[in-house]
Amino acid sequence: SGAIHLANYYRDQLAETGVLKGAAGASVRHALLPLSLATGTTAVGLATLAVSVLVPIKMFGIFSAIGVVVSFIILITLIPACLELFPPKLRLGAAGSEEDGDSWRPIEESPWWGVGEWITRHNVSVATICLLVMAGIGYGMTRVESSVQLMRLFSPQARIRQDYRWLEKKLGPLVPMEILIRCDQEKCDLNFLERMELVDEIQREIGELGEVGSSLSTVTFGRSLDVGGGGIGGAAGRVFGLNARTRRSVLNRRLVAHRDEFLDGDYLREAKVVSDEGTRDQELWRISARVSATKEVDYAEFKRDLQSKIDPILASYKSDGTHGISVDYTGLVPLVYKAQHSLLDGLIAGFISDFAIIVLVMVLLCRAASAGLVLLLPAAFPAVVVFGGMGWGNALLKSFGTGNLLIDIGTVMAPCVALGVTVDDVVHFMLWFRRGISDGMDRKQATMLAYKGCARAMYQSWGVIGIGLSVFSLSPFGPTQRFGHMMLSMLTVALVGNLVLLPALLAGPLGDIFGWSVLRLNRKRSEKQDQRRVKTEAGTDALPQPHVLPEPATKQVVHA
Numbered sequence: 001s002g003a004i005h006l007a008n009y010y011r012d013q014l015a016e017t018g019v020l021k022g023a024a025g026a027s028v029r030h031a032l033l034p035l036s037l038a039t040g041t042t043a044v045g046l047a048t049l050a051v052s053v054l055v056p057i058k059m060f061g062i063f064s065a066i067g068v069v070v071s072f073i074i075l076i077t078l079i080p081a082c083l084e085l086f087p088p089k090l091r092l093g094a095a096g097s098e099e100d101g102d103s104w105r106p107i108e109e110s111p112w113w114g115v116g117e118w119i120t121r122h123n124v125s126v127a128t129i130c131l132l133v134m135a136g137i138g139y140g141m142t143r144v145e146s147s148v149q150l151m152r153l154f155s156p157q158a159r160i161r162q163d164y165r166w167l168e169k170k171l172g173p174l175v176p177m178e179i180l181i182r183c184d185q186e187k188c189d190l191n192f193l194e195r196m197e198l199v200d201e202i203q204r205e206i207g208e209l210g211e212v213g214s215s216l217s218t219v220t221f222g223r224s225l226d227v228g229g230g231g232i233g234g235a236a237g238r239v240f241g242l243n244a245r246t247r248r249s250v251l252n253r254r255l256v257a258h259r260d261e262f263l264d265g266d267y268l269r270e271a272k273v274v275s276d277e278g279t280r281d282q283e284l285w286r287i288s289a290r291v292s293a294t295k296e297v298d299y300a301e302f303k304r305d306l307q308s309k310i311d312p313i314l315a316s317y318k319s320d321g322t323h324g325i326s327v328d329y330t331g332l333v334p335l336v337y338k339a340q341h342s343l344l345d346g347l348i349a350g351f352i353s354d355f356a357i358i359v360l361v362m363v364l365l366c367r368a369a370s371a372g373l374v375l376l377l378p379a380a381f382p383a384v385v386v387f388g389g390m391g392w393g394n395a396l397l398k399s400f401g402t403g404n405l406l407i408d409i410g411t412v413m414a415p416c417v418a419l420g421v422t423v424d425d426v427v428h429f430m431l432w433f434r435r436g437i438s439d440g441m442d443r444k445q446a447t448m449l450a451y452k453g454c455a456r457a458m459y460q461s462w463g464v465i466g467i468g469l470s471v472f473s474l475s476p477f478g479p480t481q482r483f484g485h486m487m488l489s490m491l492t493v494a495l496v497g498n499l500v501l502l503p504a505l506l507a508g509p510l511g512d513i514f515g516w517s518v519l520r521l522n523r524k525r526s527e528k529q530d531q532r533r534v535k536t537e538a539g540t541d542a543l544p545q546p547h548v549l550p551e552p553a554t555k556q557v558v559h560a
Contacts, residue, residue, distance in 0.1 A: 001424045001461045002035045002075050008457040010083060024083035028076055034431050038424040039072040041361050045354030046416075049346060054339065057346040068420070108452070112459070112499070116451040119500060120444045120507040127504035130497075131377070138384040140391030146344055147406035150175070150336055151293055153478045164293050173213035173290040178331030179206070179306065182273075185281040187324025192259065193252035196222060198317070198325070199285050205309040206289055211302050215289040218267040222255065291333055299337040303329055343409050351416050355379065358423050362430070368517030374430060374505055379422050381497035382490045383415045410479025414486030421465055422494040426502060429454045430514075433506050437518045443511040447503050458498050466491035 009027035014020065046068065049061025119126050154161050168174055181202065183195055190198065200219045206212055262268045269284040291297055310327055317325060358379070363372040387407070394405040432453040436446025465487075472484030505511065 001421045001457075001465060002031070002038065002072070003079060004461050004464065005035070005424070005428055005454070005457045006031045006075060006079060008460070009453075012453070020087045021084075023087075024080035027083075028080050031428075032076065034424070034428045035072060035075065037361065038420070038427050039068055041358040042354065042420045042423065043068045045357045048353045048357075052342070052346045054342050054346060057343060110456070112455045113451065115499070116448060116455065116503060119503045120447050123444075123504040123507035124509075126500060127508055127510075130381075130501040130504065134377075134381055134384055134501075137388040137392065140388035140393075140395070141384065143391035143395045144387055145394055145404065145406050147408050152406070152408055155476050155478060155481065158476055161294070168292060168294055173211075173292040175291045175293045175333055176331045177212075177289045177291050177302075177306075177333040178329070179287040179289065179310070180328040180330060181285040181287070182326045182328065183283040183285065184324030185283060188283075188322065190322060191252050192256045193248060195283070195285065196255065198313070199287060201313055202310055203287050205313065206287070206306060209302075209305055209309065211291050211295075211297055211305070212289045213292065215287055216267065217287040218262050218265070218285060221265060221267070222258075222262070223251075288331070299333050303334060303337075344407075344412055348412060351383070351412075351419060354416065354419055358419075362427070368514060368521075370510060370513040370517055371430065374502070374510060374514055375423070375426050377505060378426050378494075378497040378502040379419065381501055382418060382422060382494040385493045386415075386486065386489050408479060408482065410482035411486055413479070414483055414490055418487060418490040418494060421461060421491060422498065425454065425458045425461065425494070425498045428457070429498065429502055430506075433511070433514075434518050437515040438522055443515050444507050446515070447507045447511065450506070451503065455499060459495060462491050462495045466495075 006027055009030045010023055013023045013026050013030075017023065043065040046061050047065040049064075050058050052058050052061070151161050151164060164174065179202065181199060183190065188195075196219055199217050203215050203217050203219060207215055259268075263270065267286045267288070269286075271282050271284050273280050273282050291302065306329065314325055314327065355376075359372040359376050362375045363369055390405050390407065390411075397404050429450045432450035433443075433446045436449035437443070441449060467488065469491075470484050470488040472480050472487070473482075475481045475484065506514065
């Protein structure tokens with residue numbers, strides 16, 4: 001985006017002067033402030049992502065910030081040098097248009113100029129309509145839903161999704177959810193049989209949940225715990241005439257005798273846990289449940305359902321005086337859920353922090369809160385409209401029962417990238433407007449000056465970047481595909497915001513406020529310069545050298 005603006009400054013410089021030598025340097029001087037401002041704020045905003053605990057977010061922030069700075073250095077050094085060494089052959093203005101129909105023409109001859117004049121004349125109506133549309137569509141953001149389902153990372157026709165559907169249809173759910181029951185060896189006074197009964201009770205309770213297809217634990221691979229008469233323990237009791245307590249004692253000893261075999265399996269472990277109280281021995285009992293990968297399972301809700309089943313069981317044991325039992329929820333399901341939600345939260349937080357930094361820098365640079373408001377509205381316009389539209393689309397699809405339109409990682413990455421392009425365009429436009437106000441123009445004339453300086457570069461940026469990045473929509477990987485769709489959508493809406501909403505705001509009352517702030521700042525600067533000039537030109541406190549007329553050759557005596 002910055003390179004496109006720089007190229008347009010170069011062509012404008014040639015059109016005005018017709019001199020190739022030094023045109024590249026002059027274009028860099030024109031573009032240096034907006035380019036450095038957009039680059040600095042974007043790089044700082046991206047660098048703030050480095051504080052994330054997730055390695056992908058941290059690396060994304062660090063390398064993106066480095067890439068932005070490196071691209072800026074290349075932009076202001078390599079491109080001007082190439083333009084000076086290998087100047088392009090351009091046919092500019094009317095002379096060129098007679099020889100070649102494809103030659104560059106001034107923007108005053110393009111349809112965009114007429115659009116800009118119409119917007120400045122009807123600025124109040126245009127700004128009101130844009131803000132109402134922004135508010136109406138933006139309300140749909142309250143209906144936005146996010147998804148972290150693993151299978152949504154791939155297109156519906158991907159081979160992996162077809163394989164998962166076939167396997168789950170033939171075998172059952174495949175995604176593991178692990179429940180880890182910790183028994184403190186010092187605090188928990190349950191014997192081996194009672195601990196297995198606890199695991200069995202929890203396993204039966206979670207098996208009643210609709211999301212759980214099957215589950216495995218130590219109990220699954222052990223002998224029956226039915227000591228009342230239905231299982232092996234009950235049969236032995238009937239043969240030898242043992243009472244219930246004796247039968248339980250016999251079964252417990254038999255289970256303890258095979259404890260090493262259970263430890264050799266995957267569902268029982270001994271562990272030493274270091275805590276503030278010192279090193280404690282624990283027994284870890286694992287229950288592995290299977291959840292569907294192809295269904296839209298809300299993992300957060302699923303975890304709450306598990307807790308609603310398990311917590312009452314632990315509470316009943318605690319009320320009976322049994323302590324030292326705790327439960328952890330782990331496995332692929334909560335891991336992916338936490339990781340992807342952290343990704344979503346991190347990218348959203350990064351987008352908001354970028355936005356806040358950019359607005360703050362514009363306010364400080366222009367010394368006016370109105371500058372932040374002018375930048376805020378068009379920069380937020382694409383994100384609000386696109387995500388609001390997705391929210392309304394999701395609500396509409398759900399009402400018809402035909403599906404949903406959810407936000408995932410690829411969807412949230414797009415505004416972070418599109419914001420840099422949008423802010424680059426907005427900053428260029430606002431600084432052109434400020435230049436016009438400083439030169440004595442009124443707000444409408446200054447707006448048209450900004451149109452002349454930026455409009456062509458804005459729609460060229462949309463064509464190159466928006467259509468260029470839309471090729472990602474052909475990817476079979478879901479997030480990459482949705483990133484391509486979102487980039488084209490957001491840059492298209494951003495183009496409308498930059499060429500319609502922003503000029504309408506600057507040509508209206510808000511532009512008056514911003515223009516007044518610019519003139520006030522210019523007056524203060526001129527007053528400071530005058531004060532410096534007076535101090536440097538006022539002379540010194542020493543007496544000036546006397547001016548003595550030369551004495552005449554002879555003295556004349558005048559008598560009264």
